[in-house]
Amino acid sequence: AQSVAQPEDQVNVAEGNPLTVKCTYSVSGNPYLFWYVQYPNRGLQFLLKYITGDNLVKGSYGFEAEFNKSQTSFHLKKPSALVSDSALYFCAVRGYNYQLIWGAGTKLIIKP
Amino acid sequence: SQTIHQWPATLVQPVGSPLSLECTVEGTSNPNLYWYRQAAGRGLQLLFYSVGIGQISSEVPQNLSASRPQDRQFILSSKKLLLSDSGFYLCAWSQDRASGNTIYFGEGSWLTVV
Numbered sequence: 001a002q003s004v005a006q007p008e009d010q011v012n013v014a015e016g017n018p019l020t021v022k023c024t025y026s027v028s029g030n031p032y033l034f035w036y037v038q039y040p041n042r043g044l045q046f047l048l049k050y051i052t053g054d055n056l057v058k059g060s061y062g063f064e065a066e067f068n069k070s071q072t073s074f075h076l077k078k079p080s081a082l083v084s085d086s087a088l089y090f091c092a093v094r095g096y097n098y099q100l101i102w103g104a105g106t107k108l109i110i111k112p
Numbered sequence: 113s114q115t116i117h118q119w120p121a122t123l124v125q126p127v128g129s130p131l132s133l134e135c136t137v138e139g140t141s142n143p144n145l146y147w148y149r150q151a152a153g154r155g156l157q158l159l160f161y162s163v164g165i166g167q168i169s170s171e172v173p174q175n176l177s178a179s180r181p182q183d184r185q186f187i188l189s190s191k192k193l194l195l196s197d198s199g200f201y202l203c204a205w206s207q208d209r210a211s212g213n214t215i216y217f218g219e220g221s222w223l224t225v226v
Contacts, residue, residue: 034214043118043202043217044156090156099171100215102156 002027002095006103013081014111021076021106023091032094033074035065038105039087047089050074061085081110114139118203118218125225131176131190133221135203138184143205145186146215147178150200159201162186198225 003026013019025031032051036044048059055067065076076089091103118135125131137143147159158171160178168178175194179187186203203218 036217041220041222043219044204046214046216049214088154099158099161105154 002093002101004091004093004101004103006089006091006106008106009104010107010109012109012111015083016080019078019081019085019108019110021089021091021108023074023076023103024072025074025091025093025101026072027093027095027101031067031072031074033065033067034092034094034100035059035063035074035076036090036092037061037087038090044090047076083110083112086110114205114216116203116205116216116218118221120221121219122222123224125193125223127195127225128192131188131193131197131223133188133201133203133223135186135188135218136184137186137205140184140205140207142183143207145180145184146204146206147186147188148202148204148217150202150220156202160188193223193225195225198223 005024007022011021034049035047037047038044047063048057048065050057050067058064063076063078065074067074086109088105088107090105092100095101115138145162149157149159160168160170162168162180165180165183176190201221201223204215206215207213
């Protein structure tokens with residue numbers, strides 16, 4: 001079965017510390033993986049994606065994600081968190097019918 | 113560059129009234145278009161998608177319908193709203209769903225059915 005799991009409902013990080021938002025997936029074949037961010041009462045914004053190539057993908061706002069095929073993971077990372085990074089983060093994988101399968105979202109809270 | 117516009121931004125409608133949410137994309141042609149609903153500020157549910165004019169696929173049977181009268185216009189409708197239709201509705205587009213092309217979202221429409 002195709003699925004995406006974001007095991008943490010909420011992640012709390014102090015400003016300036018590194019952050020990680022976890023995502024694991026289950027899909028047959030080579031995965032197409034995406035991260036999006038949603039600020040309150042706004043639409044989702046694309047951060048980055050992995051299609052093929054280098055396992056470390058760099059995206060917008062200083063975010064990066066590491067594709068790990070053996071662990072079927074695609075964790076989102078940032079070396080130094082900002083208060084403005086506080087938002088809802090969604091991981092997604094392309095399913096067999098080309099539609100995106102979405103994780104439930106992780107609320108990231110950065111404390112000053 | 114491509115832009116997506118969605119309106120109205122907020123809407124309060126009585127139960128049993130009709131609904132029309134509109135979405136247009138600029139700066140591209142023959143986009144794939146999507147309507148999502150987000151309930152309780154979290155999970156995304158794909159409602160409809162369209163790969164061309166007049167071609168609508170429904171993912172979830174419900175009280176809503178979608179239409180694509182023009183290449184870059186996508187409309188979400190209902191003849192009679194239910195309380196359960198309340199939520200945050202997001203229009204989105206992508207260039208080619210068969211590739212790894214990214215889906216881009218509009219700013220969303222808040223619907224409250226009272």
